[in-house]
Amino acid sequence: MIERFYLKDYLSFKESELELNSGLVVFTGPSGSGKSILMNSILSSLGGASCEAALCESSVTWNINADDIGIENEEINVFKHIKKGNSRYFVNNQSLSKKSIGIVAADYLRHLSLKDFSDFENENLLSILDDRVGVKNKKVLKLKESYQKSFLEYQDVKRELQVIEEEEKKIVELKEFAAFEIKKIDDINPTTGEDEELSVIKKELSKKEKVLESLESAMEIFNHEHLVSSALDTLDAESAFFDDAMNELRAVFDSATERFSALEDLDIEEILNRIEEISGLKRRYGSIEEALEYKEQKKLELEKYENIEIARNDLEERYTKLSKEIETLANELSDLRLKALPDFESSLNSYLSHLYLRDADVTLQKREYKLHGQDELSIKLNSTELAKISTGEFNRLRLAILALKSELMSQNGGVLMLDEIDANLSGEESMSVAKVLRQLSKHFQIFVISHQPQLTSMGDQHFLVYKDGNISKTKELNFQERVDEIARIISGENISNEAKKFARELLEANNDN
Structure with missing residues (x-):
């Protein structure tokens, strides 16, 4: 429920604070006193309308589910709209867009002045009917769970079959392409790190002649090695360091000579061609590793294509089995619903009679299988499509649907906001509307503007909206x-x-x- 509302600087209002109770909350006052302005500002604080108020703020006890937008739920959640140049919206002092605020509040707030068809969506109507079925037949809940489990699996299998059928249409082409891609990589048959090894060989080949020539010249040093040793002996100097250095140098020269001489056996043309093949592979796949991964992927695809007929046969067996399952379960569900439909229609028309509306025609027709069965529950008001009835009739019909739903509700349904729903009604009609609202108020906090004594007298809480000079004020009576x-x-x-x-x-x- 909305526990507190605060308004500052909006049209004729300077400041207003309301401490709100549960149940039916009625706003009355002379014409032009600001009732609709007040209602609009409450909606604005929750992202349901726009206004130019400096501040409108609602404190709510809703257990909001706002993980998607990163809001932490509090014991009391504060929704706020501030207008300082631009409009800004907050929940618990965290800035959000108006759209996000509206989405968060939409789970708990309904403004019945708008022609909103959500209460007449098939899922909602079937839920109300199933709740009534469940009063007499407890197995309906388990039946629905079994059906939905089978239906979801049926949908998955159906999607898999559709994918296979699409693949089968081009299976020959796909198999040829996969085999071609595998052969293309196998023909080159690269090994991990081969590109780096080839790069080193290419570099060494390019300087082979120069290196061997330099080595040959440098080896002259060993022809004079004995002269250095003799001089060191004459000087009585230790010659071990020189012997070690010369041995190390000889080892380096011998290794280099052996390495570069070995290049004589290599075919330079083959090396260059191999480098070009590997480079082409890398240009296409990014790296040798990625090329090899791609080849393995294509091998798996090829294996899948070759086994696709087996997979399709298995899926078709499951599809046939699940089709029979959901048909059986859906028919059982439909039978239970059909038996409960007359009572549903009778109860709905009882509310409509209290609301001085014509009888509704309720039908249950079988359509394609969906998550809630194969049934489509539709309502017409005296054979008239809902889209063609007046807004007043539409909103009273919504009240009847909500009243029907509330009969078996065990939790609070949120907030309903009604603008002058009893306008232009007789006293008797207004009292009937008031009685329906009184029942609804057991499960909803209802804000209503009224100009009729009957509805006003039914209120659990009554606020007067009046003007003191040009300033609108509110007072709990x-x-x-x-x-x-x-x-x-x-x-x-x-x-x-x-x-x-x-x-x-x-x-x-x-x-x-």
């Missing part, structure tokens, strides 16, 4: 003040004793209920 306000609604500004008496009787009668 006590019992006697409610008597006076309802009397004003009945008789106008000149309140009669008869109006006060009738107002008191209305309030006392409804408080007793």
